Amino acid sequence: MDIIIQQAYLPQDDPDAAIAFYRDILGFEVRNDVGYNGLHWITVGPPGQPVSLVLHPPAVDPGITDDERRVITEMMAKGTYAAINLGTKDLDGTFEKLQAKGADIVQEPTDQPYGVRDAAVRDPAGNLIRIAQMQ
Numbered sequence: 083m084d085i086i087i088q089q090a091y092l093p094q095d096d097p098d099a100a101i102a103f104y105r106d107i108l109g110f111e112v113r114n115d116v117g118y119n120g121l122h123w124i125t126v127g128p129p130g131q132p133v134s135l136v137l138h139p140p141a142v143d144p145g146i147t148d149d150e151r152r153v154i155t156e157m158m159a160k161g162t163y164a165a166i167n168l169g170t171k172d173l174d175g176t177f178e179k180l181q182a183k184g185a186d187i188v189q190e191p192t193d194q195p196y197g198v199r200d201a202a203v204r205d206p207a208g209n210l211i212r213i214a215q216m217q
Contacts, residue, residue: 086132086133087133088132088133088134089125089133089134089135089136090133090134090135090136090166091135091136091137091138092135092136092137092138092164092166092205092207092209093137093138093139093140093141093154093158093163093164093207093209094122094124094137094138094139094140094205094206094207095139095140095155095158095207096206096207097115097122097124097137099206099207100124100137100205100206100207101115101124101126102206103185103205103206104124104126104135104137104205105126106183107180107183107184107185108180109128109129110126110127110128110129110135111126111127111128111129112124112125112126113125113126113127113134121139121142122137122139123136123137123138123139124136124137125137135166137207140154140155140158140163140207141154141155158207158208158209159208160208161188161204161208161209161210162208163208163209164207164209164210165209165210165211165212166209166210166211166212167200167211167212167213167214168211168212168213168214169213169214169215169216170213170214170215170216171215171216173191173199173200173201173213173214173215174191176201176213177190177191177201177213180201180203180213185203186203186204186205186206187201187202187203188202188203188204188210189201189202191215198214198215199214199215200212200213200214200215201213
């Protein structure tokens with residue numbers, strides 16, 4: 083089989099802040115910005131790579147109840163709703179750049195007991211972004 087990850091989804095509740103973070107801090111390119119009924123779906127991705135992140139309005143599924151929307155909003159505010167793992171060949175250099183650009187630092191580069199060296203930041207919507215040292 084020849085299957086790749088094409089897209090992954092993360093919620094965003096401020097399109098301008100999301101674009102500023104993913105474009106200006108992480109260095110991703112904005113591939114699409116679609117508005118509908120006052121909401122925005124933003125597609126971003128690393129230059130030269132086919133995988134994209136779709137930053138979507140939270141809880142827009144019509145099947146979600148008001149209580150579920152409230153829980154999702156609360157979890158996003160706490161930074162416990164969504165996460166993604168990224169990788170880099172230079173974790174320490176990447177971390178220094180993210181810190182200099184004002185990223186919300188959660189964890190400095192750390193050697194984890196399970197064999198991974200990684201760091202973590204949060205995006206403006208509270209999504210946890212772990213960045214691991216690639217071999």
